[in-house]
Amino acid sequence: xxxxxxxxxxxxxPLIGGLFVLNAKDAVASNAKNARHTALLTVFSNILLIxxxxxxxxxxxxxxxxxxxxxFVLTNKIExxxxxxxFALVFVFGVQIAVFVGVLGVKKENQxxxxxxxxxxxxxxxTNGYFFARDICSFYICxxxxxxxxxxxxxxxxxxxxxxxxxxxxxxxxxxxxxLFASFVLIMHTKQGDVLIEKISSxxxxxQKSIYIWGGIFLALMLRMPVWPFxxxxxxxxxxxxxxxxxxxxxxxxxxxxxxxxxxWPLDIPVEIELLSPIFQILCIVTMLVAAFxxxxxxxxxxxxxxxxxxxxLLYLLAVFLPxxxxxxxxxxxxxxxxxxxxxxxxxxxxxxxxSLKTGLALKGILCHMPKASxxxxxxxxxxxxxPVSAFFWNNFLIVSEIFNYHLYAGTAVIFAMTMAAVxxxxxxxxxxTETCLPQTQVKIKDIDIxxxxxxxxxxxxxxxxxVRPLWFVx
Amino acid sequence: xxxxxxxxxxxxxxxxxxxxxxxxxLFSQEGKKTCFKIAxxxxxxxxxxxxxFYNKTFLEGFFSASWKTxxxxxxxxxxxxxxxxxxxxWFVKQDAxxxxxxxxxLFLMFLLSLIIKTTNVFVLYGGLAFLGLTQYALLKTSTSSxxxxxxxxxxLFAALVCFAFLGCALYFLSGNSYHFDALAAFLQTQSAxxxxxxxxGLFCCILFFVGAAPFHFWYADAVSxxxxxxxxxxxxxxxxxxxxxxxxxxxxxxxxxxxxxxxIFVVFGCLSxxxxxxxxNATRFIRKIFSFAYLYQLGVALLVLSTFREQSAxxxxxxxxxxxxxxxxxxxxxxxxxxxxAHINNLSFLxxxxxxxxxxxxxxxxxxxxxxxxxxxxxxxxxxxxxxxxYRSLWLLYVILAGFLLLLPAYFRIIQTIYFFKKGYHFDRxxxxxxxxxxxxxxxxxxxxxxxxxxxMQASLF
Numbered sequence: 001x002x003x004x005x006x007x008x009x010x011x012x013x014p015l016i017g018g019l020f021v022l023n024a025k026d027a028v029a030s031n032a033k034n035a036r037h038t039a040l041l042t043v044f045s046n047i048l049l050i051x052x053x054x055x056x057x058x059x060x061x062x063x064x065x066x067x068x069x070x071x072f073v074l075t076n077k078i079e080x081x082x083x084x085x086x087f088a089l090v091f092v093f094g095v096q097i098a099v100f101v102g103v104l105g106v107k108k109e110n111q112x113x114x115x116x117x118x119x120x121x122x123x124x125x126x127t128n129g130y131f132f133a134r135d136i137c138s139f140y141i142c143x144x145x146x147x148x149x150x151x152x153x154x155x156x157x158x159x160x161x162x163x164x165x166x167x168x169x170x171x172x173x174x175x176x177x178x179x180l181f182a183s184f185v186l187i188m189h190t191k192q193g194d195v196l197i198e199k200i201s202s203x204x205x206x207x208q209k210s211i212y213i214w215g216g217i218f219l220a221l222m223l224r225m226p227v228w229p230f231x232x233x234x235x236x237x238x239x240x241x242x243x244x245x246x247x248x249x250x251x252x253x254x255x256x257x258x259x260x261x262x263x264x265w266p267l268d269i270p271v272e273i274e275l276l277s278p279i280f281q282i283l284c285i286v287t288m289l290v291a292a293f294x295x296x297x298x299x300x301x302x303x304x305x306x307x308x309x310x311x312x313x314l315l316y317l318l319a320v321f322l323p324x325x326x327x328x329x330x331x332x333x334x335x336x337x338x339x340x341x342x343x344x345x346x347x348x349x350x351x352x353x354x355x356s357l358k359t360g361l362a363l364k365g366i367l368c369h370m371p372k373a374s375x376x377x378x379x380x381x382x383x384x385x386x387x388p389v390s391a392f393f394w395n396n397f398l399i400v401s402e403i404f405n406y407h408l409y410a411g412t413a414v415i416f417a418m419t420m421a422a423v424x425x426x427x428x429x430x431x432x433x434t435e436t437c438l439p440q441t442q443v444k445i446k447d448i449d450i451x452x453x454x455x456x457x458x459x460x461x462x463x464x465x466x467x468v469r470p471l472w473f474v475x
Numbered sequence: 476x477x478x479x480x481x482x483x484x485x486x487x488x489x490x491x492x493x494x495x496x497x498x499x500x501l502f503s504q505e506g507k508k509t510c511f512k513i514a515x516x517x518x519x520x521x522x523x524x525x526x527x528f529y530n531k532t533f534l535e536g537f538f539s540a541s542w543k544t545x546x547x548x549x550x551x552x553x554x555x556x557x558x559x560x561x562x563x564x565w566f567v568k569q570d571a572x573x574x575x576x577x578x579x580x581l582f583l584m585f586l587l588s589l590i591i592k593t594t595n596v597f598v599l600y601g602g603l604a605f606l607g608l609t610q611y612a613l614l615k616t617s618t619s620s621x622x623x624x625x626x627x628x629x630x631l632f633a634a635l636v637c638f639a640f641l642g643c644a645l646y647f648l649s650g651n652s653y654h655f656d657a658l659a660a661f662l663q664t665q666s667a668x669x670x671x672x673x674x675x676g677l678f679c680c681i682l683f684f685v686g687a688a689p690f691h692f693w694y695a696d697a698v699s700x701x702x703x704x705x706x707x708x709x710x711x712x713x714x715x716x717x718x719x720x721x722x723x724x725x726x727x728x729x730x731x732x733x734x735x736x737x738x739i740f741v742v743f744g745c746l747s748x749x750x751x752x753x754x755x756n757a758t759r760f761i762r763k764i765f766s767f768a769y770l771y772q773l774g775v776a777l778l779v780l781s782t783f784r785e786q787s788a789x790x791x792x793x794x795x796x797x798x799x800x801x802x803x804x805x806x807x808x809x810x811x812x813x814x815x816x817a818h819i820n821n822l823s824f825l826x827x828x829x830x831x832x833x834x835x836x837x838x839x840x841x842x843x844x845x846x847x848x849x850x851x852x853x854x855x856x857x858x859x860x861x862x863x864x865x866y867r868s869l870w871l872l873y874v875i876l877a878g879f880l881l882l883l884p885a886y887f888r889i890i891q892t893i894y895f896f897k898k899g900y901h902f903d904r905x906x907x908x909x910x911x912x913x914x915x916x917x918x919x920x921x922x923x924x925x926x927x928x929x930x931x932m933q934a935s936l937f
Contacts, residue, residue, distance in 0.1 A: 141850040148849060155895045167884055174883060178876040185862050
């Protein structure tokens with residue numbers, strides 16, 4: 001089959017699946033979960049399609065330079081171009097698996113989750129489009145198109161989130177979208193038409209214009225990652241959410257900014273913007289430290305996980321700022337492992353939270369009654385703190401060493417923040433497993449079902465073998 | 476002579492319909508629906524004749540017809556047909572007399588037809604004066620609130636002040652300078668004060684009817700506080716006609732004074748954007764939110780016009796055309812949203828509406844998304860193409876985007892109330908006809924999204 005068509009299918013399939021989800025019959029009384037099954041099938045099909053797409057990059061040569069392209073001529077000035085290289089595919093594959101795990105986590109909710117699933121699939125579709133977009137027009141459409149489904153997802157998942165916090169967070173994201181729009185209009189106006197993103201740097205702009213354009217793009221992508229003093233909006237919204245799918249979508253949105261910066265940020269940007277780069281690096285490091293301390297201070301385990309995720313998001317952002325392109329694929333492999341681990345941790349955590357709410361018992365010691373969940377949780381925590389049991393370890397090692405190479409103090413601060421995040425994660429795991437246990441016989445706490453357990457073990461196996469070869473399952 | 480009479484068929488079919496409505500009220504027992512049917516047939520015929528003689532007109536020194544005027548009139552006629560169709564449902568439910576309403580509707584269409592075609596400032600002045608008075612009469616048909624009478628009086632007073640100002644300015648004109656084409660040349664030979672008086676008189680008078688800031692004070696109340704059919708008229712029907720006249724003046728009269736008018740365009744545009752965005756956030760009345768959002772759109776259009784570029788007028792025309800087309804869908808939804816027989820205007824009464832009427836709610840959200848200008852919806856395409864083609868000043872672009880960010884919470888608040896608040900009321904059933912109307916409208920919107928050139932007259936903007 002034509003690879004370009006496959007690429008389009010990967011983008012559109014979640015959207016089509018979403019429409020089926022809306023029409024699926026869900027009866028709470030009879031425990032019918034058709035919507036969820038449809039969503040699972042959709043995401044699983046997408047995973048298979050992506051695995052198939054990987055086969056186009058089998059040769060060593062195409063792994064580095066290969067690109068699948070497809071173009072749609074909309075008007076004589078606009079042409080949507082979607083393309084995939086290995087870097088994009090790794091990101092997309094990780095996101096699909098994360099969403100698959102997230103949909104699994106939706107299982108135990110009491111009410112019909114059609115709205116959540118529909119908007120999650122819309123979000124997934126836009127995210128896939130975003131990762132594959134190669135021209136500025138389709139890139140902006142997908143960049144902005146991610147936000148509304150995410151907003152609806154947040155509201156469907158928990159309508160009790162305070163409006164102010166939600167508006168604050170999304171105001172932040174939409175501000176980024178507006179800045180990108182301004183840059184987008186300027187580029188289109190200068191070029192009098194659509195342009196490939198990697199070719200933007202070769203378009204000649206006046207000095208002032210180029211500052212506005214690159215400044216806009218830079219800030220738009222940066223605003224995907226709320227750095228200090230805005231970071232609190234993201235974590236405070238996350239804490240209110242118990243729906244795993246919404247949590248996964250929200251926590252991994254910042255990675256889309258990292259992706260775009262890694263892929264498209266040119267080395268020869270205007271000096272004025274380049275001068276700003278150290279300021280943002282400092283902000284990143286400060287936020288990293290604050291987030292790491294935040295995770296350490298909170299006793300709530302879910303807070304610890306959100307802070308941990310945020311610390312690693314910022315690590316990737318710092319890696320992007322490094323004046324080198326050699327660790328590009330390392331970032332991709334690390335993000336892939338991070339997505340898998342993070343999503344599993346979030347799903348297990350929200351499952352435990354839901355059980356705790358259902359039974360009215362505290363989270364402390366809850367894992368004593370859930371042997372399967374306990375096994376999975378601890379395996380993922382061990383991988384997440386950086387033990388050499390996944391590709392996460394090697395690739396992070398390289399990223400951190402590059403940061404050290406660039407700046408000693410920055411590297412030290414990063415190591416310190418990562419250690420703090422790891423310790424707080426371990427502390428949280430200890431809390432969940434501590435033997436001050438709950439009254440054993442009075443309440444029956446349900447463990448995760450066998451299917452979820454198998455999926456977790458499978459993901460752990462993928463991670464484990466990836467120590468040797470990150471993409472062993474395709475190459 | 477006969478030719479001239481034939482070319483008046485578009486207007487005379489409206490006059491004939493007025494007679495028909497009056498006759499039906501006098502002699503027929505059929506009731507409200509007959510009046511509406513006659514009015515709709517009259518407008519349909521009027522639009523048909525307008526298309527048939529799209530470049531012909533009577534009294535050529537005073538009026539002129541082109542594809543632009545015909546298109547504008549067709550848009551107005553289409554909006555009017557939708558408005559009357561929706562209003563007929565309201566009148567049947569309220570069991571109120573519709574004769575006066577229908578007569579006024581037809582007369583308003585007659586005036587709009589003249590205003591769109593006119594090329595003479597005195598005809599324009601007369602047309603606008605009659606339009607102001609007829610709109611005042613229409614406002615007075617509303618029975619929903621006592622305060623509306625005071626508001627209508629205020630509206631009349633403001634309109635009279637505008638006319639007095641414009642009248643004084645036009646007093647200085649003489650010779651063959653009444654025609655739009657000759658007016659600018661004539662004014663350039665006059666003293667600066669005289670020229671400024673005439674240009675500003677025309678400018679402010681039209682902006683008053685369009686509802687742009689700082690003359691916007693009447694618009695939100697006219698849309699929100701009046702009865703739903705009256706509010707729908709102000710939201711859908713006259714806007715495009717008045718905007719078309721404004722653009723015609725922009726091309727022929729304002730353009731030579733671009734250097735002097737630019738700051739006024741910018742100030743009024745910025746004011747409209749800011750007041751629109753803040754006003755939309757400050758109110759809890761859903762129709763008012765949309766009317767303030769319209770104010771924001773006008774502000775954007777004025778800022779774009781302030782660049783005085785070749786394609787500015789056409790780009791803003793398309794922008795408002797699509798905007799008003801989407802507003803028709805919004806109003807179909809609003810006619811469907813009822814609680815205990817009354818149409819809902821206060822956002823608080825819409826809590827949890829989606830759990831009871833999911834399709835209408837989903838459609839409303841769809842329209843809101845289109846109106847916000849977020850991609851990949853159609854509002855984005857028009858907004859983008861307008862800014863792309865007329866971009867010149869960076870700070871104007873940032874002002875527009877800042878206004879957009881300010882306005883966004885107001886739109887999202889509607890979505891949040893409909894979807895994410897617990898159901899508080901038992902909402903009435905939505906009529907089957909409204910569902911059909913929504914489906915047809917959505918099909919057109921999707922067509923517009925996938926094939927924008929089809930609706931936008933193969934616009935060279937693309």
